[in-house]
Amino acid sequence: MAPTSDTVGQAAAMTLPYQSRPLSWRTGSEIVGLDLRASDQLGDTTIAALWQLLGERGILLFRGQAMDHDQHLAFTRRFGPLANTGLLGRHAPEGYPDIFTVTNIKKGGQRSETENAAQQWHSDQSFLPVPARASLLRCVHAPQFGGDTMFANMYQAYEAMSDGLKATLEPLRAWHTLFSTRSQRLSGRKAFSSVSPEELERMRGFAHPVIRTHSDTGRKTLYVSEQMVDHFDGWSVEDSAPLLEYLFALAVRPAHTYRHRWQPGDIIFWDNRCTMHYAPIDYDFDGMDSPANHRLMFRSTLA
Helix, strand or coil, X not given: CCCCXXXXXXXXXXXXXXXXXEXXXXXXXXXXXXXXXXHHHCCHHHXXXXXXXXXXXXXXXXXXXXXXXXXXXXXXXXXXXECCCCCCHHHCCCCCCCCEEEECCCECCECCCCCCCCCCCECCCCCCCCCCCEEEEEEEECCCCCCCEEEEEHHHHHHCCCHHHHHHHCCCEEEECCCCHHHXXXXXXXXXXXXXXXXXXXXXXXXXXXXXXXXXXXXXXXXXXXXXXXXXXXXXXXXXXXXXHHHHHHHCCHXXXXXXXXXXXXXXXXXXXXXXXXXXXXXXXXXXXXXXXXXXXXXXXXX
């Protein structure tokens, strides 16, 4: 189960077995001093404190974690049950249906559908009625240049808005879908080539509040993304577009973002309730088959 407010409060008053340091002004903290391979040995107080810090800072970075799939999943489960997307199967390592593979390495002469994953800003699974709480991405291979991931702080996006805009957005809901009109017209968006009717139905979308209150911190966040949001509920796509375009740009102002340069052994744990992420096309596509340009990542997701 996720840490309770009581355990979080206790954690704040005790000495913890790790150090944390900011990755940027408002977003992200690096955690030093923990071996995540032995997650069963991490006390409940430590888990509660990490969860609290995640909610406050949006992302946590752990370096030098040479974990296998079982250790990865064991650490994830310390924070709650895993998500079931219905879309993982064909991108999962054999025997690990709860892990999603992101790679540009060919298998059987074929490239993965995930080679260009996350090329638009989004929050994981926002198209579902109950979106993902958090995600963990583990780096096994990183290309020699590029392959970065960017994160946007949605607390900051909300705080940057005028009071009048906040009041306008407060009652609105936005329709999140993997088939948004923006996604379909932007370059780099790849269609899913082999999804079942059940998967298609899950991907069609759901309307969520534009302004959400984070369930742990109580802080308000902006909850729209360029990849997923098609229109405001009750508005046409055309009427929604000007305001949505403004909000998309506001959310990803440089001051609201952190850009991570991956190293093998990195794990980034991010909170989907208060961050978005994006993988820019910043590496050599023509040279992807060179081992120096291989990218291999594994993701787990909390329900």
